[in-house]
Amino acid sequence: MLFLLRRILFYLAAFIAAATINFFLPRLMPGDPVALMFSSAGSELPPESLEALKLTFGFVDGPLWEQYLTYLSSIFTGDLGVSVKYFPLPVTDLLGRALLWTVGLVGTATLISFALGSFLGMVAAWRRGSRLDVVVSVSAIFATSIPAVVTSLVALFVFGFTLGWFPTGYAHDPALDPSFSLAFFASVAHHAILPLVTLCFVLTGGFTVTMRNNMINLLGQDYVVMARAKGLSDRRVMVWYAARNALLPTVSSLAIALGTVLGGSLVTEVVFNYPGLGNTLYQAILARDYPVIQGQLLVMTAAMLVSNFLVDVSYVLLDPRLKGSG
Amino acid sequence: MSDALLSVRNLTIDYIGAETDFRAVDDVSFDVAPGEVFGLAGESGCGKSTIAFAVSRLHGPPALIRKGSEIRLAGRDVLGLDKRALADFRWREVAMVFQSAMNSLNPVLRIEEQFYDVLRTHTGCTRKEARDRTAEMLTLVDIRPERMRDYPHQFSGGMRQRIVIAICMALDPKLVVMDEPTTALDVVVQREILQRIDELRRQRGFSVLFITHDLGLMVQFCDRIGVMLSGRMVEQGPSEAIFRTPRHDYTKRLWASFPSLKGGVLG
Amino acid sequence: QTVLTVNIEPATTWVRNFNPFNQTSARQSTLDFIYEPLVIFNQFDSNKPVYRLAESFTLSDDLKSIDFKLRSGLKWSDGQPLTAEDVKFSFDLVKRFPALDFVSIWTQIDGVEVADAETVRFTMKEPTSLAAETLVQIPIVPQHAWKDIADPVTFSNETPVGSGPMTEIARFTGQTYDQCRNPNYWDGEHLKVDCMRFPQLADNNQILTATVDGTLDWGVSFIPDIEKVYVAKNPEHFHYWYSPSSMVAFVFNQESANADNRKAFSDLKFRQAVSMALDRQGMVDIAGYGYPTLNEDPGLMGELYKAWADPSVTTDFGKFATYDEAAAAALLDEAGYVDKDGDGMRDNPDGTKIAFSIIVPASWTDWIDTVNIAIDNMKAVGIDARIETPEEAVWSQNLISGKFDAAINSLPAAASPYYPYKRAFTEADKGKTRFTAQRWFNADVEKLIGEFTHTADLDKQKDIMNRAQRIVAENLPLMPVFNNPNWYQYNTSRFTGWSTKENPFANPSITRNNRARLLNLLALQPVP
């Protein structure tokens, strides 16, 4: 398990490094949130209130290293500070409420895309050159090359505005309180369809292409040919000999995809006004809400690390060749 | 030879290109008698593997077996088999050992599983029966049966090659095609393996279609040899004859390029 | 139950915060609706006081103290009596926690005392006739509920105890919240709305959707092509009224770091010429979709303070705030601003170059468009201007610190022009607020502003204002272009009684800084 130990060490180092970047980035940012809030409030706030605002948010001055140490210790205690925009809501609360939606939406989308993409890639590669292959590969190319912004906007326009089949915002009908009722879940599903489909559209292509390429490379492998020579059924050869091995490298792209889940598909969430992490981050950036930005980047990095770690573990489980090593 | 086990007639195979075709095998005919070891010799790229693949119908696009070609195994028209018959035919009638043992076992499945795959597909036996058979087969190639629960990477190259051979024997096929089965191995291991195959063949009576570019080895191992040159079969005959009295110019040249252990060259 | 659906602020999620002292993150429905002011000064009705919690106030003759008398029998929403003690408590609280003092009230007052159970007396530091208007900004909170709050700054007051019409938070989720009738509201008989509902709407597009499909009864948002997009959908019920609000003007920094530009900026003729070059109507129509109100008053009164305007000022100087490209060019020629170096752009009479950027916040597209039009206009008369779009916060900091050449800026709307004048022309404010960005100061104007608060006599005030606006118009320190619209859409299919263009009884905007929004709410009648 030396392999995993090394990885864990790497993750720890990476996390600290990321946290450090995280700490210094906002401090390079022009304009502090109070000034921004003050100016966005435009003519509404009398200039006198600026002082009150500064007091309210009590931006700690003091030596940078001291701030840094406080920050580091706060990370490990899980105290990410208080949002400026949603004062005095703790960042963890804010992220917490967005987290669920994002994990639900983007997580589902990623898994569906992964499954669907891998399946399509597998079949396309198996039936190389067939009409199915042509259709699948060409549509995969198309899907991957169209920016998410475009896809989301067009979907919103066509299905949201023009046809009115789907709601154009929210994670569920605001009239319903979250509960374990059928109506509530139906509403959640109804609201999730459009962003979900858009996300899948954007993500599936990539998985399909990777899988197809991996598969094609593997189909020439002797063990696949031998499996065919053994007279095994096509299904068995395709799934257990070719796809099983082709999937291994795809798993790492799944890791990256899963890791970015918490970034949310920012664009999709923004366009569909989905109350997830991406949207939260976007709003935080617009409002220069440092604590939220910091917290969010941290959470996302952590997520990325965790999912990478899970993939490392699953690699060891999936690929017997790695078991012996280390 | 009407009682041939494998009979290949006028076999012509093209690799289809975007514009022009590449003729890899050109009008090749030969027979393999039951229990016989038939060798296909020739330089790299002359079409040996292409023939081997055709015999077990393993080709995929862009290979094309031209019409007029004929392959018969124990009287059955191999090229005419439909999908189902083909699945049944493979391995039960013709089994195959590939060039590199390193790669012909699925790295993520246990050895046991890879045996079971074959046995279940063809005989529909239970796991228990399959395990017994696997043990039997592994013993046959000097590998301890307990190791069936290991993964391929846990074996050495020579062991893996023997495992492949064991899998080949699992269904007692009539013909075993061996496409350069020992190129990656050193001479001592190669010798061990070929000797083992030779013994098994004697015990079980299957025929072997043996492919290598090492003529010296081929003469030692095969009963009859066909020499190929860029897709054509230029000479065919008992190995003794190919060695002692080669007729075709190309065969003679081949021998002339073998240095001899005794000094000088063989030819 | 009658529910009024309102769009008050864009948000991605609602956070339950009803702390009335928090101006940035508390729900904007907190003031007025939960915490009723003592008095509302109705700007749409000559700034007349509408008495709410207070039934009257009296300013002492020396303008140094003011008594507010509360209505009798007032109750908090939890049934406890609302007394002068609560008022005093609120002001003391603000004093104890300066972070709560969002109008810096304690820089203006000296003390608060309870005169009797229903009367509070404030003593002012300086004599001022406008004390009441500032004092009523501070929300009055119940002493019994707030006295034990350890840190009222971070207190989010999730279940408020209030004095206003809508104090009960019936339902609160991230995506919608309902604020319902105060059972103990003193003016309950006028209140015909049972609940206000605030759906979360994140951006223009969503607000637009909700507005257009008739979900919203009362909205405050930008809607492009409103006639076509909104009104046309239901002409009978969908209405809007965009009254003038804060004034938007171009400014030249009199203390610009660029000496050559400064020469031109400090020249009145140059300012007048540039001002004449601005196609204000174009800005209103194109950049503003026609929603803003044209402002061609060099004395800065415009439509908003037209009651205060001295007509002779516009007669004398009006042309300098009216679009006339030819006149602008002629004036520049006359003043010696001609192209000396042959680059096609005018230079200073001494031959030095004039070239400046106009700064505008990066995300304010309507202003950016306005500036772009202005630049086209200036180019047309040969002035080399460019646009620069820093971040909003940077823009505002530059205006405050004076690190810019030219800018587009706005002056807040208020009850009288006194406020914008004070904001813009008080030299002591230089470097503190962006309203003094132009850095133009005039002792006479400042003196007049001072005098304004020392009298409670409207005629005297008008006279003062007349004199001040003449000086300003003469010097043209700001080049007004239009007044921002006061966003307001209303839907009459469920409620009637709205403040309308025809019956403008109160400022109808529901934004947080408009106290009169309460009057609009109280006027509503459900459609049976």
Added chain:
Amino acid sequence: MNEPLLRFDTVSKTFGSETGGVRAARSVNFALHSGRALAIVGESGSGKTTCARMAMLEYLPTSGRVLFKGEPTAGRRGRDLATYRQAVQMIFQDPFASLNPAHTIAYHLKRTLRLHRPDIRSADLDAAVFEQLAGVKLDPAIVAPKYPHELSGGQRQRVNIARALAARPQVLVADEPTSMLDVSVRLGVLNLLNEMKAARNLGLLYITHDIATARYVAEDIAVMYSGQIVEWGDCGAVIDNPQHPYTKLLLSAVPDPACRFSDAASRIDPGAVEAVRRIAAKDQSEVVTAGENHFVLAV
């Protein structure tokens, strides 16, 4: 005997940790003289390539010394290393892989000349390239502008030899130079090596697992097993009269068309093979002299 060009003095090489690693070379001793060829034979994994790489200074021995003309090679840097690289050249097993597919044949040779033949002026480079190609019996005009994939295996290996010789080396290390070639061209390359050895008075270190070709090329031979040289000496003497059981086993396993598998006499017994392997794997330092210039490790 005069000072050898290249000498291995009890050279050992262990990969990985001292204890758990692979001992790829164990106390290897040999000497290579100019104008002579030394063949190292042995089954795969016996450490032949490792020795070649140590000769090329690619690996440093874990212990022992590699001497060039009597001088230790360890720690050579910069100029020293450059002169060494010029004096000792190598031919690789796979003629295709050892030429960069992105460059022409002329480029390969030119680079060598630029690096090791400062005496040739730039203007004369092309002529020099042609000369080198002609030296290995390739038609320069045809071959020079081609890319490696446009040549046959035999031609490529000739280019490799030409490239190695262009540096005017004194030692040529050839690691299985013909194992990837078709039989028909194999002999041509071997003949070429023989010729060059004689013509340029090269010391040739010829590494192979094919004992027959070793005999064809080399005067001396060393048989390796599991990192040890188990038997060495005059080529003919060792092959005709093998003393070490492993040498015997190796010779018996070499394919010999003259005897068939079916002959019981020529069969090798798997049990015996294991026994030989065990014997050969043992550390052994005692040397038995089996004849004039023929030595074998004691068993």
Added chain:
Amino acid sequence: MGQLLIGLRRNRKALVGLAIVLLIVLVAVAAPLLTEYNPAGRTGRPHQPPSAEHILGTTRLGQDVWARLIYGAQTSLAVGFAAGLLITVVGTTLGIIAGYRGGKTDEVISFLTNMVLVVPNLPLLLVIASFVGQAGPMVIALILGLTSWAWGARVTRAETLSVKQRDFVKAAEMMGEPQWRIMAFEIFPNVFSIVGINFIGSVIFAVITEATLEFLGLGDPNVISWGTMLYNAQKASALSVGAWWDILAPCLALALLGIGLSLLNFAVDEIANPRLRTGGRLARWSSLIRSGEGRL
């Protein structure tokens, strides 16, 4: 490299992709010839639908959409290619150095690479872009270049590791070639297809990301690019007011460029990896099978 070009010429995907990309480049370069309008100027009434006068209609401000589209192409392409180049140069250099030098160098570079990979890219970009404030296209390109090289470095490193094992690298070492020459002339040409794929992929990524950043309002609103077109159209609620041309034009342009580049990328992939190739031979093969000329 030559083979790559020949391969590209033979590949249908490559041809279509190249045609699309060239077309866009051409249109961008020839923009002044293709429209009489100033892309920044108000040349018509607001939100005019497409007509003979304004072939793609006008924006909310009355600017000509077509003019903006083709001038915007300049920006989008410039950012795409600049960022793509930067990403590729940094990624390739680090990848080759790490892969070739190995040891400590590799450890350090790999750690850096993994670090950058682990920090979520788009959010980071957003944050940096907003920190920079008013990010012009070239600033965006720079940010993209400096934050997105990791993936390229990783694949290049992996490829370098395998190329490094090849004998010709050993041969060059034995020959005494200096290290930089080995990296530049022996390894680089052989990882060229990876570099190509990385480059085109990065260009796609950069074009898309730039548009996304600008769409989110984090770019310089005065720049004319597809991203700002989207941003402005969205701000003007173009879809809701029915001005579909205002928003769909940049959408389609982005999609088209994306598709063109992707096709090229796939083609390079196919050429670099012959196994992936299908093309004409399979069609010929199937027709031969169907005509009974032969069988499998």
